[in-house]
Amino acid sequence: MKIQTPYYLIDEKKLLANLEKIKYIREKSGAKFVLALKCFSTWSVFKLMSKYMDGTTSSSLYEARLGYEQFGKEVHAYSVAYPKNEINHLKKISTKIIFNSISQLNRYYKDVKNKNLGLRANPQISYSHFDLANPARKNSRLGVINKKDILKNINKLKGLMFHFNCENDDIKNLEKSLNYIGTQYSDILQKLEWVSFGGGIYFTKEGYDIEKFISVLKNFSDKYKVQIYLEPGESAITNSSQLHTTVLDIINNGKNIAIIDASTEAHMLDLLIYGIPAKIETDKKNKHEYIIAGRSCLAGDVFGTYKFKNPLKIGDNIVVSDVAGYTMVKKNWFNGLPMPSIVVKRLNGKTEIIRQFTYFDFKKSLS
Numbered sequence: 001m002k003i004q005t006p007y008y009l010i011d012e013k014k015l016l017a018n019l020e021k022i023k024y025i026r027e028k029s030g031a032k033f034v035l036a037l038k039c040f041s042t043w044s045v046f047k048l049m050s051k052y053m054d055g056t057t058s059s060s061l062y063e064a065r066l067g068y069e070q071f072g073k074e075v076h077a078y079s080v081a082y083p084k085n086e087i088n089h090l091k092k093i094s095t096k097i098i099f100n101s102i103s104q105l106n107r108y109y110k111d112v113k114n115k116n117l118g119l120r121a122n123p124q125i126s127y128s129h130f131d132l133a134n135p136a137r138k139n140s141r142l143g144v145i146n147k148k149d150i151l152k153n154i155n156k157l158k159g160l161m162f163h164f165n166c167e168n169d170d171i172k173n174l175e176k177s178l179n180y181i182g183t184q185y186s187d188i189l190q191k192l193e194w195v196s197f198g199g200g201i202y203f204t205k206e207g208y209d210i211e212k213f214i215s216v217l218k219n220f221s222d223k224y225k226v227q228i229y230l231e232p233g234e235s236a237i238t239n240s241s242q243l244h245t246t247v248l249d250i251i252n253n254g255k256n257i258a259i260i261d262a263s264t265e266a267h268m269l270d271l272l273i274y275g276i277p278a279k280i281e282t283d284k285k286n287k288h289e290y291i292i293a294g295r296s297c298l299a300g301d302v303f304g305t306y307k308f309k310n311p312l313k314i315g316d317n318i319v320v321s322d323v324a325g326y327t328m329v330k331k332n333w334f335n336g337l338p339m340p341s342i343v344v345k346r347l348n349g350k351t352e353i354i355r356q357f358t359y360f361d362f363k364k365s366l367s
């Protein structure tokens with residue numbers, strides 16, 4: 001089947017490799033796994049994912065509602081700040097409501113006191129390669145720092161959420177961090193039912209010591225008698241997707257530049273935000289070097305520089321890999337460019353075009 005580019009392709013078989021790891025860790029460690037929808041909200045594969053995970057976690061009412069409607073199981077609601085109208089709706093659909101501050105907890109406590117409530121704590125340690133994504137950055141607004149404030153409100157709470165990692169692939173670092181949190185919060189943990197260690201743990205990366213990870217989790221939950229939750233986003237969906245594009249033009253302005261029918265700014269925004277090149281599989285020993293660039297009018301709309309085996313020609317396909325996390329959720333209509341379709345290769349091998357976007361979707365996104 002020839003599908004019109006650009007399109008995002010999610011391969012359920014590749015997704016399953018991550019999900020099988022989650023299932024294994026879940027069964028061996030007793031930890032529960034909720035999918036972080038802010039990373040990935042492509043709900044056409046939720047039916048598969050929900051068989052391997054315990055539910056979803058969210059950053060807003062809309063994400064919580066999507067989890068409730070399309071994923072099922074547990075719905076963790078979290079938000080940096082809730083407006084009143086969201087609280088009333090969240091009360092009906094969520095299994096846990098997690099507040100970011102003591103003032104939000106107290107502001108809404110009387111409305112939600114019968115729910116399973118949690119609070120985000122900021123342990124002031126973190127693992128992140130980017131300050132932009134570092135919850136322990138200076139003057140961070142993410143989570144309560146003062147432990148005395150948490151203790152004062154402990155009777156209202158069933159759990160604490162710590163999210164302090166970003167692509168942490170270092171199990172020794174994680175072990176150290178959990179030991180630190182255990183020691184620092186031991187008096188608080190004793191009074192709680194659950195603790196979430198958030199997302200950002202890169203346990204599906206090749207070579208990650210999963211057995212060690214299981215023992216670190218199990219030791220913690222045994223020692224402090226709490227149910228552990230993890231909130232993977234990227235780890236749950238990594239390496240399961242591609243963005244398929246076509247070369248529209250080739251020019252040379254000092255270097256060969258191939259312009260494709262997609263854009264970093266519109267379709268892979270994180271490349272720009274974090275200044276990282278797209279993953280395009282080529283061999284460094286290849287001879288023919290090209291800058292792969294997007295078709296938006298942004299001067300810096302560049303995917304990266306790559307070497308190809310043969311000279312590129314107009315009409316060639318360029319495939320960017322690993323585009324599910326923080327990519328599809330951020331796509332936008334900049335320049336009015338055609339939105340990549342969403343295509344899923346199902347476990348049974350059948351390829352389904354789930355969604356194609358038209359001019360009217362662009363038009364409807366504003367008025």
Ligand SMILES: *Cc1c(COP(=O)(O)O)cnc(C)c1O
Pocket residue numbers: 036038039057078163165166167198199200201231232233234235
């Ligand atoms: C972003 C986020 C996650 C998911 O992070 P990943 O790095 O994608 O695993 C989980 N929990 C919270 C609170 C987050 O903000």
